[in-house]
Amino acid sequence: MKSCSNCLLPETHETIAFDSKGTCNVCTQHVVKEEKIDWEKKKEELKKLISEHKGKYEYDCIIPFSGGKDSTWALYYLIKEFKVNPLVVRFDHGFLRPNLEKNVKKVSRELGFDMINFTPNWKIAQKLMLKSFLDKGDFCWHCHTGIFSYPMWVALEKKVPLVFWGENSSEYTAYYSFDDAEEVNEERFNRYINLGITSEDMYLRLNGEIPLNQLKPFTYPNLEDLKALNYKSVCLGSYIPWNPKKQSQIIMQELGWKGDEVENVPPEYNYEKIECYMQGVRDYIKYIKRGYSRPSHLSAIDLRNKEISIDKAKENIKLYEGKKPPSLDIFLEFIGLKEDEFYEVLKTHEISPNKFDLENIDNGKKVHDFDTWERSGKMEREEALKIIKMLKKRIIPKFLFQFRNINGQQLPTFVISKKFSELKMVGSVIPQAKIYEAQLADELMILNIEDKQCSKDDNFLGFLRKFSEQIFMPLTVGGGVKSLKCFEKLLNNGADKVFINSEAIINPDLIKLASEKFGSQCVVLGIDFKEIEKDKFVVFSKGGKINTNLDLIEWTKRCEELGAGEIALNDINRDGTSTGLNIKVAKQISDLLSIPIVFSGGCGLASHFVEGFRYTNIDGISAGTFFANKDQNIFQLRSQILNSGINLRQV
Amino acid sequence: MINQKIKIIDMGLGNINSISKCIQFLNYEFQVITNPSYLEEDCKIIFPGVGSFNHAMKLLNTDGWIQSLKHHVIEKKKLFLGICLGMQLMATKGYENNIECDGLNFINAEVKSLRKIGCNLKVPHTGWNGINIKNKNNILKDISNVSDYYFNHSYVVEPENKDIVVSTTIHEIEFASIINYKNIYGMQFHPEKSSNAGKTLLKNFLSL
Numbered sequence: 002m003k004s005c006s007n008c009l010l011p012e013t014h015e016t017i018a019f020d021s022k023g024t025c026n027v028c029t030q031h032v033v034k035e036e037k038i039d040w041e042k043k044k045e046e047l048k049k050l051i052s053e054h055k056g057k058y059e060y061d062c063i064i065p066f067s068g069g070k071d072s073t074w075a076l077y078y079l080i081k082e083f084k085v086n087p088l089v090v091r092f093d094h095g096f097l098r099p100n101l102e103k104n105v106k107k108v109s110r111e112l113g114f115d116m117i118n119f120t121p122n123w124k125i126a127q128k129l130m131l132k133s134f135l136d137k138g139d140f141c142w143h144c145h146t147g148i149f150s151y152p153m154w155v156a157l158e159k160k161v162p163l164v165f166w167g168e169n170s171s172e173y174t175a176y177y178s179f180d181d182a183e184e185v186n187e188e189r190f191n192r193y194i195n196l197g198i199t200s201e202d203m204y205l206r207l208n209g210e211i212p213l214n215q216l217k218p219f220t221y222p223n224l225e226d227l228k229a230l231n232y233k234s235v236c237l238g239s240y241i242p243w244n245p246k247k248q249s250q251i252i253m254q255e256l257g258w259k260g261d262e263v264e265n266v267p268p269e270y271n272y273e274k275i276e277c278y279m280q281g282v283r284d285y286i287k288y289i290k291r292g293y294s295r296p297s298h299l300s301a302i303d304l305r306n307k308e309i310s311i312d313k314a315k316e317n318i319k320l321y322e323g324k325k326p327p328s329l330d331i332f333l334e335f336i337g338l339k340e341d342e343f344y345e346v347l348k349t350h351e352i353s354p355n356k357f358d359l360e361n362i363d364n365g366k367k368v369h370d371f372d373t374w375e376r377s378g379k380m381e382r383e384e385a386l387k388i389i390k391m392l393k394k395r396i397i398p399k400f401l402f403q404f405r406n407i408n409g410q411q412l413p414t415f416v417i418s419k420k421f422s423e424l425k426m427v428g429s430v431i432p433q434a435k436i437y438e439a440q441l442a443d444e445l446m447i448l449n450i451e452d453k454q455c456s457k458d459d460n461f462l463g464f465l466r467k468f469s470e471q472i473f474m475p476l477t478v479g480g481g482v483k484s485l486k487c488f489e490k491l492l493n494n495g496a497d498k499v500f501i502n503s504e505a506i507i508n509p510d511l512i513k514l515a516s517e518k519f520g521s522q523c524v525v526l527g528i529d530f531k532e533i534e535k536d537k538f539v540v541f542s543k544g545g546k547i548n549t550n551l552d553l554i555e556w557t558k559r560c561e562e563l564g565a566g567e568i569a570l571n572d573i574n575r576d577g578t579s580t581g582l583n584i585k586v587a588k589q590i591s592d593l594l595s596i597p598i599v600f601s602g603g604c605g606l607a608s609h610f611v612e613g614f615r616y617t618n619i620d621g622i623s624a625g626t627f628f629a630n631k632d633q634n635i636f637q638l639r640s641q642i643l644n645s646g647i648n649l650r651q652v
Numbered sequence: 653m654i655n656q657k658i659k660i661i662d663m664g665l666g667n668i669n670s671i672s673k674c675i676q677f678l679n680y681e682f683q684v685i686t687n688p689s690y691l692e693e694d695c696k697i698i699f700p701g702v703g704s705f706n707h708a709m710k711l712l713n714t715d716g717w718i719q720s721l722k723h724h725v726i727e728k729k730k731l732f733l734g735i736c737l738g739m740q741l742m743a744t745k746g747y748e749n750n751i752e753c754d755g756l757n758f759i760n761a762e763v764k765s766l767r768k769i770g771c772n773l774k775v776p777h778t779g780w781n782g783i784n785i786k787n788k789n790n791i792l793k794d795i796s797n798v799s800d801y802y803f804n805h806s807y808v809v810e811p812e813n814k815d816i817v818v819s820t821t822i823h824e825i826e827f828a829s830i831i832n833y834k835n836i837y838g839m840q841f842h843p844e845k846s847s848n849a850g851k852t853l854l855k856n857f858l859s860l
Contacts, residue, residue, distance in 0.1 A: 341826050345784060393780045443780060469669040475802050475845045492666045492702055517749055520704045522776035522804045566776045597778045620774060650780030650800040652847060
């Protein structure tokens, strides 16, 4: 990997860009900080800002505070230098370490201030951690969003407009430069704090499992409300030059603040990130994704400040970086994941060109207070599984097949239907299948709608043979499947799975026999249903012509018991209408059964697919009209589904 | 066409078409065989399989397939690739439909139901899923670690010796998705139905 000639940060570092000399933009920015900024003038601005607010509200300002070195310094500096009376707000992410708690006590007694401590609901925090880890490879969403949102809610409630944060982000990244007045506002929150997920998004990603009002601590307040308050939310680091090392020494001497050992970090950096006992895991994840972690980050700061040599930096990196932290076990218990799954998830979040290799990983050391870290509140595996839903959803174009006589030639064509009638020609099957294959459909389904026993339909079998010679995709075939012989013929001529519908209703034993002989994985039960009165769903056979009076739910259960390996449902009322899937039925059946469910009938918009996958437990959606007669191809559909946080196959 | 003798075993159980045309697409010559006598000459053997373990073993028991396969694969060390059920049949024993049944015993392994070994997700495991590489292997040449493959099975192979596991896949339960023991290879997914990544794997086997 390419890395900065000055601070050694690699090209996988967020926002990094190199100039012609190979120096990175964080380093160049640093020169701006050292040389171009008139710190005297900045301090005057600070004075003015404070005097504008002092004594006018219940508190002079709000200082969000973790107990770490930066927020402690901000607190110390503002109280000592400006005698402010702050309201200190602490967001407890759930992993505060014993020494940190002690520090907070010392600092609060030494300086004297009012403090609000907020700890969000652990059971919610766990789910948020798991989901943001799965979707973004970063489990700290609840902490990032909570730390920056919660104090703003307090500002609104207490009507205190001035909020002081610690250091500038330009110390470490280039989201903002030193000459920008970096306001800690919604823009900054959206630019890099919330991982690209707002709480509304999180609500949807978790299928509504956590009500929106319970996500309030993680939601940035309305801009209008903040403006009405005349809020001013700034970094102290914009007004005074920030020097973590020096500042740590001062708070150690003056307040009795103590550093601590951190997993996989050189001991001389005992003042950095001592707050959280998941820090080691966070750092390890960064290493897996980006190929570097805290030792590199810390060395980079020191190199920029010319406090260590390149050799010393390299040695620290070599000794401490890329070790598996003992806290990983605790983390996995908290989010209900297995270690293999942990790596599996991160594989999809790797930042190119980094390549992680598990083989070269050694175990890191336990730190001194490891055994005191609270481990209760493990996540039940079942809870976790609900959120994981690792299996990728399938998009399945469906061909209603017919031979048509065109200019004296029997051609294999495909049609679409509306409510199982009003057939409309779409085109030729094999060329269409090639299109769907090129556009990354997951499977295809061919249903012969001519009522012929398929084992004797040599024309159709011949077509199928030709089809499977050209299309290398998983294929389900049905229509006229009446016997074991039909299964055999279809499988031998190119089907991977066989779709059986009407005959199974007359002769349910066929399901059992077929699954014993061919394996249940290739027996797909096709079920066509109608809502005949409100909430009464009935199975129809013979292409929707005959009401069997079978209750839909009972029949699906029966099919599973008999050995069906998949159920493909088709909603006759909605077929071809583009009005959206019947979510209620899809949900009921997919929650009830433990075999894969493919649902069909009503998809006319990409959002119908998204709703189907989001609100139910179905595994695939098949459709005819959507793919044939809408101006949105499968590739586009895929991106919309993926953007909704739903998993599809990776190519 | 690369002139290499590739024999695809056809037991009349399932789709031989896709695999053979996929091989043709890769520019290799092949022959679909329905009788073990065709294994005599120098060749590579591909054994695709759809069906149930017991039923397939019953078929293998006729026509002298078992002895012949053992002779050519174990003694003559011909390169062998079992796909899906074809991979499962290489094991010592299977338990499909609760019937204990001897397999070909090419590898020391048992075939077990995903459900019975603790999988709470949907079974059959149908659809696209990734692989985690466990042991380096020539079959993985040019394979990226993010591509998905098409799976359609309810049973998995549990080898005694974990060193033969080239890759695993997770469907709540972690199971062997590619195995290799000496001249014997197995893939639980369908490479012939798995887009370009699947074709690459097949090509790698053919060029071993």
